[in-house]
Amino acid sequence: AGVMYPVFLLDDIDKMAIDYKCDPTSAMLEVLDPEQNSMFSDNYIEEPYDLSQVLFIATANDLGGIPEPLRDRLEIIELSSYTEQEKLMIAKDHLIKKELKNHGLTDEQLTITDDALMYIIRHYTREAGVRQLERLIAAICRKSVLKILKKTTDHVAVEVNDLEELLGKAPFDHTKKQPKPQVGVVTGLAWTQFGGDILPIEVNHFKGSGKFIVTGQLGDVMKESASIALDYLKAHADKYSLKDIDFDKQDIHIHVPEGAVKKDGPSAGVTLTTAIYSAFTQKPVRDDVAMTGEVTLTGNVLPIGGLKEKSISAHRSGIHTIIIPKDNAKDIDDIPESVRNDLTIITADHIDTVLENALVK
Template identity: 60%
Template sequence: MKENNIKEIPLLPLRGIIVYPTMVMHLDVGREKSIAALEDAMVEDSQFLLATQKNTDADDPSPEDIYLTGTIATIKQMVKLPNGTRRILVEGVERAKILSFNQTKPYFKAEYTTLEEEHGERVEEQAMVRMLINQFEEYTKISKKLNQETFDTVKDIEDPGNLADLITSHLPLRLHHKQNILEYVYIPDRLDYLLQLIHNEKEVLTMEKKIGQRVRKSMEQTQKEYYLREQLKAIQKELGEQDGKGGEVDQLRQKIEEANMPERITEVANKELDRYEKVPQSSAESSVIRNYIEWLVSLPWTEETEDNIDIPKAQKILDADHYGLEKVKERVLEYLSVQKLTDKLSGPILCLVGPPGVGKTSLAKSIARSINRKYVRASLGGVRDEAEIRGHRRTYVGAMPGRIIRGMKKAETINPVFLLDEIDKMSNDFRGDPSSAMLEVLDPEQNHSFSDHYIEEPYDLSKTMFLATANQLATIPEPLRDRMEIITIAGYTEVEKLHISKQHLIPKQIKENGLTKSQVQFRDEAILKLIRQYTREAGVRGLERQFASLCRKAAKQIVSGEKKRVVVTEKQLEEFLGKPRFRYGQREDEHQVGAATGLAYTQFGGDTLSIEVSLAKGTGKLTLTGKLGDVMKESAQAALSYVRAKADELELDADFYEKYDIHIHVPEGATPKDGPSAGITIATALVSAFTNRPVRKEVGMTGEITLRGRVLPIGGLKEKSLSAHRAGLTTILIPQENEKDLEDIPESIRDDLTFITVSHLDEVLEHALLKE
């Protein structure tokens, strides 16, 4: 690069424009500084220096904002416009480099030196010029902004430097790229740089063209579909099939867009909607498709409530809603604590097992409330069709999803507390086994993709907290029971029922019957009598009905004007409810021969069982009555065999059983009874009958017997103890191996009862029978 002598000249800053040597261009000059520089140049020799601003937004640029390489230009023409702006015609002369700014006000004056171009090898330049012309020709053909005339003008230029400058001026390049072209004085470098730029611009134009074609094709397809859809609407209207269907399709399409479903489900819904649009409205298939789409958009796919597992708060809610049940509530809080730490549902499903009325369903509601989740319940009692769980196939009108999917729709979230009520009362027949279908629902390894026959697409149940309730475990299939953790709710003691009555049942019934606490009151002794003599149950459902009845009678007296305030006392119970229905304490009034009191566990809780043995002259015939099950009949036979084997020790004749017909009866003959735990009770009654030794009236017993007289463990000890306490018994004989279960029995019950552990029938007889 060669530099000539240093000179001084007015400088005109340009915004977004670069003027190259030999280029002729119109410029509008409006800034005061620029007009002052223009007037100074007109006074001198009509030449000034054009340099471009680095920042096009600057109205008053500083020297640092101006590129140091510019172009010396000559003013060919100037016109003053009405708004004060000067329009000038300039021609670039040569490149110049700014050395310093001698003046910045009222306009720029700069010292400069001109820059002379330097040529490389001639052959190299010619080759590069030829390539540049070819590239520019290809660019001209692709670009819509340049035409053939522009190319014809450029290709005739012989000077390589001017050629590069002119081509650059026609390209939509960034400002700094154009400035780089101006600063290159070595011709091969300028040509090489421009070749790179024009090649890149060609690729950009090609890509723009492809994108434009793709967009245009998509728009044409959309327009085509719209046109065809409008034609279809017109045809359907002429056929009388359009009544309301067009509006339904638009509504369904909007619902699909707003449903926030997974992409896969959205595709399925849109595909079904296209089918629905084509099917005539009179067709039966039309309603099937529409119902299916409605189900898809109404199900929660991603909506969920935020868990708020606060253990102290959950404990307060459980204590407020339920009195007692300490171990049950402790297990629930442990379960919730694990969920909080792991942030996921893990472990088995909780199954609350207990007699009716002990609060299983309300406990599930309290769990949902304590963690801020939606609550939904599905009753499984009497379900014997697999389709009730998995749904029906969409092959006929009236098909619908199963109870699980219907429950999720009702919950409106994917993480509700889902109660499977009465899971022990499912059955099976020729329509399938619904309990087997429940295996997929309750298995954490499978329920993330639960398959419903109606929905067909996998549905995620992994975030749902499933709880189940049952009255008894025996009827729950073993594979299903294996997936659940059993929490037993035995029943309530009298003390617990008293607290529940005062804290929950009475306030609830007073409110539901339109009364106030000041209008009706219940004395404690009246509540206890109601519990003991008007109800006999493990739960409190029957007790609540009695309170409801008392509140209604009180309301009648208040409304009729008989009384302004009703106080229910022990004496008034008979006036309101009639004679007591049950005798408090079912034990015998006197010691009886041939009658023993056993303890039983039923689906309604614990109960006492009186077993009677009668002997009559005969031939040794054994008769069993009282609607006994097979297991209980076998226990009676085993007990008789043991008594026969012990005839010598009991001081009986060797053929004693051949002289009598033996009749074993269990009262309440209409009620089915079964189980092995009555074994020692039957044996005691038999020994009492044969030896004529009375059985102690205050003693109750439970245990399975073997032929050798061993006493085997039983289940339901807590429930049986509660029933013994209700019946007024004071001494309970239990198997030795059940001693560990005593800690489950409430302390108030243990204090009133004497538990004696036995391992052999000899010990039972010693404690149960009176001395001769």
């Protein structure tokens, strides 16, 4: 590097493989730990070397892939995925200009409307960054070059209706909001590594022997949330007018659609509680409300992560009101202003506030 104290970028350190031949994570420990790397022994130089002043920047997609002892030595900075609005601006300011130049095109020969770009982002890509978006813009450029070379046109203007011809059928679609208020169906908010999405949760009950059925590829955390939601309502049956229901003679079935996709996370408690309550009281839930938050056995609502991505996904799906934990009020400033201005945000510290605002009056 020509200097004593360079900056090193170690890309994808969560991809290191350990086998019987070597253990690169223990070598990384020796290199990255400031307590021991001042006397790092390099087998090539065969002299102790001071690495304590070198700045190491490491990247990883999944923290779970980094062994605990190594993770303990790192200062971790979480970067969330780009929002749709950010992707749109990156495409307009950088990607289109770059791909036009790469394909020998000018602004006069190819234009892509904002609506078409947003449609590509929503329906043709599912990613945290913009890699696939760049590939698709490049594909549009190549097909535009072909049209211009064949002398069929001097200018290609790409609109939403042209995308199927240029890129094929859209492979992705986002979950749509419920068409009307329904009993036992509640819209939750989910964080994904590609942003956020809405998550409808359905509850039904029927005569049986007190069985509790959960389907839809739910992880352990969400199964526990479902148990807590039911036990809370059982314990407060008098308060919620459920005292006449014999839970031992009722089977309860909770289902989260898209059964092939594994779902887990500590933010579905309020959604599950509302869905179970709605199913037993036959009170419909508003179709324009979505919610997120974990619930405790005492009915308190606990904070969640990913509020920015969840809010954007609600707004995109046509939801007008979101209910969030009171402790997440400090995160409201992270929501883009264009989204924040269109949403009614209700903060709740107890499940009673959630039920009051979620059910059709």
